[in-house]
Amino acid sequence: MKKYLFVLFFILPSLLLGQESISIGNKYSIYSSILKEKRSYWVYLPPEYDNNAYGKASYPVIFLLDGDTNFTTLVAIQQAFTKGMYNNMPQCIIVGIPNTDRTRDLTPSKAYLKHNGKEMFTNSGGSELFTSFLLHELKSKIDSTYRTNGYNILIGHSFGGLFTINTLLHHADAFNAYIALDPSLWWDSRKVYKEAESVWESRNFSNKSLYVAMAKNQDKPNDEQKHSATIRDFCTIVLPSAPNNKLNAAWKYYENEDHGTVIVPAIFDALRNLFQGIELPVKKIPETPDLIPEYYKKLSVRLGHSFVPDEVLVDNIGKYALSIGNIEGAIKIFEYNYMHFAHSKNARESLVNAYLANDNKEKAALIK
Secondary structure, three states, rough: OOHHHHHHHHHHHHHHHHOOOOOOOEEEEEOOOOOEEEEEEEEEEEOOOOOOOOOOEEEEEEEOOOOOHHHHHHHHHHHOOOOOOOOOOOOOOEEEOOOHHHHHHHOOOOOEEEEEEEEOOOOOOHHHHHHHHHHHHHHHHHHOOEEEEEEEEEEEEHHHHHHHHHHHHOOOOOOEEEEEEEEOOOOOHHHHHHHHHOOOOOOOOOOEEEEEEEEOOOOOOOOOOOEEEEEHHHHHHHHHHOHHHHHEEEEEEEOOOOOOOOOOOOOHHHHHOOOOOOOOHHHHHHOOOOOHHHHHHHHHHOOOOOOOOOOHHHHHHHHHHHHOOOOOHHHHHHHHHHHOOOOHHHHHHHHHHHHHHOOOOHHHHHOO
C-alpha cells in the first residue's frame, strides 16, 4: 500500500506537471587492486559528446580531488566559460574523485597532530598508493573509455592541494597542469615545501603549469602549522626562485576568502589563467577568419599541446558572420571547421548552406 501511495503522491504529480530531472554527470565505480577497495568516480561529459550531429572530438580531462564536494562547482564554471562565442576554456571531460580515507590518500608521509589531547591524522602517509591508483587504474580507465586528447589537469584543495604540489614534484609528467587551492603545505614540518625548495632550480618543468590560490591569512600567534605563512613563503620565495625551470607558474592571494570559500573564485581564476589567450575576438573574425588558427596556435605553443577550437564555438561564429551579411568570411570559418571535423553532419551542413548562400552550387554539391 505504501508503494502505491508513493506513486500517487510523488511520481504521478511529476508526470502530470511534465517534470524532468537535471543531470550533469554519472557516477561509476572501479575496484582498485592497488588500494584494495572499491572507488567511485563521477564523470561530466561536454554537451555534444554523444550528439551524432557533431564530430567525434577528443577532450582534455580535469581530475578533481574531493569530487563529492566540488564536482558541481567545477561543472558550473566550465559551463559558464564555454557558453556562446566568448569561450574562456575548451570543453573538458571532468572526473570527480570522492573520498574514502582522505587523510590516508592525500598526505605524503606518516605524521600526526595533537588536538585537545587527541592524536589526529594517524592514518596518514598513503599518497603514493593513491597516486598509483589515480595514474594506473583510474586515468587508464578514463583514457580507454572516453575520447581524451592527452591534456590532463589536476585540481586539489587543502590536503588535495598538498597532494597536487607533491604530484608535480614527484610525478610531473602525470599531468599537464596543476591547480592547488590553499594547499596544506605545513604538513609534516613543511615536508613538501622543503622538497620543492631543494629541487626547484634543478628541475625542468617545461610545458607544465601550476596555479596556487592562498586564502586570507588566519594564522594565530600560537599556531604551530602556520598554514597561511607557509603558502605565502612558497609563492613568494620558492616559485620565483628558479625562472629557468620553465614552469608556467602563477598565484593569487584571496584576502576576502577563507579556507572554505576560496574554492569557487580560485577555480574560476585558475582556469582563466591557464587558458589565457583562448578567447577569440569574435567581432573581428568575419573580416579576418585566420585569427582563429592564429589564436589557437599561440595557445598550443604556450601550453605545449595541440589545441583546436570546439566545433560548436566555430559554428556559432560562422553563423554570426552570416547574420551580419559577411558570407565570404562565414565560408572561410565553416571551411576551417569542416577541415577539423570532416565527419560531422553539422560542420558539413553549415558549410553547404554557406556555399548556397553565396550561390556556389558546385562547391555545395561537392561537399554533399
